[in-house]
Amino acid sequence: MKSFEYTITDPVGIHARPAGxxxxxxxxxxxxxxxxxxxxxVNALKLMALMGMGIKQxxxxxxxxxxxxxxxxxxxxxxxxxxxx
Amino acid sequence: xxxxxxxxxxxxxAIGPLYFYQRAKATITRYEVEDADAEWNRxxxxxxxxxxxxxxxxxxxxxxxGDEAALLFETHQMMAEDMEYEEAIQSxxxxxxxxxxxxxxxxxxxxxxxxxxxxxxxxQARAADVKDVSARIxxxxxxxxxxxxxxxxxxxLAADDLAPxxxxxxxxxxxxxxxxxxxxxxxxxxxxxxxxxIPAIIGVGDQLKPEYEGKEVIIDGGxxxxxxxxxxxxKAHLLKKMEEQKKMREMLExxxxxxxxxxxxxxxxxxxxxxxxxxxxxxLSNDAGGVGLFRSEFLYLNCDDxxxxxxxxxxxxxxxxxxxxxxxxxxxxxxxxxxxxGYFNLPKEENPALGNxxxxxxxxRPEIFHTQLRALFRASAFGKLGIMFPMVTSVWEVKEAKxxxxxxxxxxxxxxxxxxxxxxxxxxxxxxAAVLMSDRLAKEVDFFSCGTNDLTQYTLACDRxxxxxxRFYNPHHPAVLRALKIxxxxxxxxxxxxxxxxxxxxxxxLTETFLSIGIDELSVSPRSVLPLRQKIRETDVSKVKEKxxxxxxxxxxxx
Numbered sequence: 001m002k003s004f005e006y007t008i009t010d011p012v013g014i015h016a017r018p019a020g021x022x023x024x025x026x027x028x029x030x031x032x033x034x035x036x037x038x039x040x041x042v043n044a045l046k047l048m049a050l051m052g053m054g055i056k057q058x059x060x061x062x063x064x065x066x067x068x069x070x071x072x073x074x075x076x077x078x079x080x081x082x083x084x085x
Numbered sequence: 086x087x088x089x090x091x092x093x094x095x096x097x098x099a100i101g102p103l104y105f106y107q108r109a110k111a112t113i114t115r116y117e118v119e120d121a122d123a124e125w126n127r128x129x130x131x132x133x134x135x136x137x138x139x140x141x142x143x144x145x146x147x148x149x150x151g152d153e154a155a156l157l158f159e160t161h162q163m164m165a166e167d168m169e170y171e172e173a174i175q176s177x178x179x180x181x182x183x184x185x186x187x188x189x190x191x192x193x194x195x196x197x198x199x200x201x202x203x204x205x206x207x208x209q210a211r212a213a214d215v216k217d218v219s220a221r222i223x224x225x226x227x228x229x230x231x232x233x234x235x236x237x238x239x240x241x242l243a244a245d246d247l248a249p250x251x252x253x254x255x256x257x258x259x260x261x262x263x264x265x266x267x268x269x270x271x272x273x274x275x276x277x278x279x280x281x282x283i284p285a286i287i288g289v290g291d292q293l294k295p296e297y298e299g300k301e302v303i304i305d306g307g308x309x310x311x312x313x314x315x316x317x318x319x320k321a322h323l324l325k326k327m328e329e330q331k332k333m334r335e336m337l338e339x340x341x342x343x344x345x346x347x348x349x350x351x352x353x354x355x356x357x358x359x360x361x362x363x364x365x366x367x368x369l370s371n372d373a374g375g376v377g378l379f380r381s382e383f384l385y386l387n388c389d390d391x392x393x394x395x396x397x398x399x400x401x402x403x404x405x406x407x408x409x410x411x412x413x414x415x416x417x418x419x420x421x422x423x424x425x426x427g428y429f430n431l432p433k434e435e436n437p438a439l440g441n442x443x444x445x446x447x448x449x450r451p452e453i454f455h456t457q458l459r460a461l462f463r464a465s466a467f468g469k470l471g472i473m474f475p476m477v478t479s480v481w482e483v484k485e486a487k488x489x490x491x492x493x494x495x496x497x498x499x500x501x502x503x504x505x506x507x508x509x510x511x512x513x514x515x516x517x518a519a520v521l522m523s524d525r526l527a528k529e530v531d532f533f534s535c536g537t538n539d540l541t542q543y544t545l546a547c548d549r550x551x552x553x554x555x556r557f558y559n560p561h562h563p564a565v566l567r568a569l570k571i572x573x574x575x576x577x578x579x580x581x582x583x584x585x586x587x588x589x590x591x592x593x594x595l596t597e598t599f600l601s602i603g604i605d606e607l608s609v610s611p612r613s614v615l616p617l618r619q620k621i622r623e624t625d626v627s628k629v630k631e632k633x634x635x636x637x638x639x640x641x642x643x644x
Contacts, residue, residue: 011406011467012207016214017156020163046169048196051211054203058502 002074003064006081013056016047018084023047025080031067033077086316087297091264091289093309095278096612097334098327099262100320103302103313104240105295106247113223115187121179128174128185131225135165138221149257157214164218170196186226193219206399217248234259241302243293244274252277262304264311266290278306279370282334286311337615341372345618347600348625354606355614355621356412358586362403367611372618375412377534377608378473378586379404381457382419390428391453397460405468414471414511414534414584414608417457419443438548443476448485458493465505473511473534478518483529513586515539520568527579533572534608537587541565560589567637570602577603584608596620601633 008014014022026033026044033044037059042049044063055061063081065074118124143158164170170192177188197212234240239261246268247255263278268287278285284306293311303312303323312319345355356377357368361384368376384392384400405413420426421442434440447454461472474486487510497504511532514520516539523533541560542549549558559565569585576583584606589595591609596617599607609617 011402013205015207016160016163016211020160023163023167043168046172047163047167048169048199048215051208052199052203054205054208056205 001064001066002070003062004074004078005060005062006078006085007060008055008057008085010085011057013054013059014050014061014085016051019047019050021084022050022077022080025077026073029065029067029069029073029076031065031070031073033073034064034066036062036064086319087313089289089292089311089313091286091292091309091311093284093306094268094275094287095263095283095285096306097262097282097284097330098303098305098307098323099241099284100301100303100324100327101239101241101261102236102299103243103264103297104234104236105298106234106242106244106251113186113190114184116184117182118178118184119182121182124178124185125175127226128178128188128222131185131222132165132171134225135218135221136162138225139165139218161214161218161221164214165222170215186223189219189222189226204395206403213248220248241304243297246287247274247277257281262286262306264289264293264302264304266293276366279366337619340615340618340622343618343622345374345621347621348623349627351600351626353600353604353621354584355617356414356584356606356608357611357614358608359404359611362400362407364611365404365407368408371611371614373611373614375414375469376404376408377414377584377606379413379415380419381415381417382424385418385420385426386424388428391456394456394460394463397457398463401461401464401470402467405464405470408468410468412469412471412509414473414509414532414586415461416473416475416513417444417461418447418453419475421446438542444474444482444486445476447474448482451489454486454489455493458489459496462490462493462497462504462508463502465508466503469507470505471509471511471532473513473532475513475536476515476539477512477526478516478522480522480525480529483512483526487529513539514572516543517568520544520571523572523575524578527576527581530581532582532584533576534584534586534606535569535572537565537569537585537589540568540587541589544568560587560592561595563637566595566598566602569599569604570634570637573602573604582606591617593617593620597624597626597629598633598637600624600626601630602637 035044139158139162143155147155173192174188177183196215200212241262243264245266262283263285265287346352356375357373358378509531513536514533515536547558582605586608590607591613
């Protein structure tokens with residue numbers, strides 16, 4: 001299992017557009033990706049659940065990647081967060 | 086002749102047959118299914134159809150209005166294929182044996198409620214998207230074709246209100262204007278109408294009756310008047326207005342994208358005065374360079390209690406983000422005098438215009454000011470912000486207000502909240518004291534903005550609300566114009582820019598004067614931007630400057 005922490009810089013937070021692209025990105029991998037903030041955690045494949053967390057600019061989220069291809073997936077997903085969120 | 090009064094949200098006059106938007110009203114029946122797997126497949130087919138339609142709509146929107154417009158449909162597409170949404174529907178069909186229509190309806194309601202309950206306005210607005218997506222899937226399930234306009238000639242389109250997916254599917258060549266029963270100035274219909282440059286009137290309520298369908302209607306977006314079966318006089322008057330507006334619009338349209346530059350190459354900024362985030366589309370559609378005065382009072386006037394930091398932050402941030410990096414000058418609280426608010430509990434005064442108002446209230450009650458400054462600095466991270474203090478008379482007031490700004494910056498730094506380091510600080514020049522002290526005040530600030538309504542009132546000692554004083558209240562009075570020149574000279578000696586944000590800024594009779602004394606910015610209502618630009622572009626300052634300046638000093642010019 002791999003994980004990283006990231007502080008959101010996008011002014012609107014994790015909104016529909018990047019969340020949607022994130023889902024597409026994750027679908028490329030076999031690993032299960034979980035995004036958590038505080039004690040709330042969701043499967044990042046679930047767009048509306050992810051949006052429902054209301055993650056805002058300045059919030060720090062923990063992203064966990066678990067599965068056979070977790071090494072490549074973790075690197076790609078961390079890069080995605082940095083570029084889009 | 087039938088007259089209906091609504092609220093005009095997009096200017097112009099249009100004439101044509103009234104046509105009610107045909108919306109497929111699918112009534113959802115709810116029943117138990119025997120073969121849940123077959124029902125699930127029915128859903129999957131409808132979902133795929135909706136996804137395909139949304140893809141086509143995104144392409145159409147991209148061609149018509151660019152990437153930004155396509156985004157809405159791409160977002161809808163993602164929602165339609167979302168795993169979380171799909172799982173909720175699957176459970177309703179397979180576990181509860183619900184028919185697909187009912188399963189989608191229930192799931193839509195559940196997610197819409199979740200979004201509506203969130204505290205961020207962006208996420209709250211997503212509730213409408215979930216409903217819109219679900220309606221599309223239900224339409225695919227029931228085999229209903231999305232509604233539209235089935236008319237051989239262009240029409241004035243009437244509707245209760247239109248959803249974003251409905252507005253984009255409309256055949257634009259068939260629409261002369263809009264009349265809606267509900268809606269707001271920032272509804273999709275209003276925005277579409279302004280973008281298309283056709284009139285729109287909203288909020289006519291139930292005055293618009295279905296039996297008017299097909300009747301000739303004239304709508305005037307400027308006045309909000311809807312005239313059905315107009316008599317000859319009314320019709321002639323409105324047609325003349327339509328013709329004049331058309332000519333005017335064509336002429337002004339050519340000015341968009343042109344610089345505010347005189348014939349001899351002097352440039353001046355033309356910005357807009359606004360009262361809230363709803364006014365921003367008009368600022369942009371009139372090609373203004375920024376916002377020179379955002380009156381923050383609306384936040385206080387629309388509340389029953391002091392607006393919280395969050396409410397203020399959201400409004401300021403929205404304007405700054407929507408302006409896309411163009412400068413936005415926000416004026417801090419300016420109440421008192423003619424603008425009173427109950428919950429401030431201000432005692433009644435003998436002379437409210439000379440009383441506890443604007444910056445004076447803020448300095449007397451720093452907790453109110455502190456909340457507003459925090460919201461402003463937090464919003465500064467989202468664009469180019471200027472903060473402006475109204476009703477200044479002394480240098481110490483500005484120093485004290487700036488100290489408050491320093492305190493807020495320190496707090497935010499400690500809390501790790503981002504803000505911009507480049508916020509400009511300015512003051513309104515609207516009292517004779519500020520004019521006479523402008524050389525000293527200029528050392529404290531980045532800009533001045535002259536509020537000519539109050540400056541006239543205070544300079545001429547003349548109540549602007551007293552109707553009997555009409556001829557004494559003269560904003561063209563040389564005392565007012567000389568005051569502007571003193572301010573300009575003192576500002577420029579100190580590297581400070583000067584704007585005018587009072588009504589005088591749009592007075593084309595004074596444009597030459599403003600250019601001659603070297604005003605750097607004029608902030609006017611959005612619809613005045615292009616006429617003002619035209620006047621600026623026709624002016625040759627080198628030819629008029631000498632006379633204008635001589636007139637200011639002349640003994641004969643004592644109006």
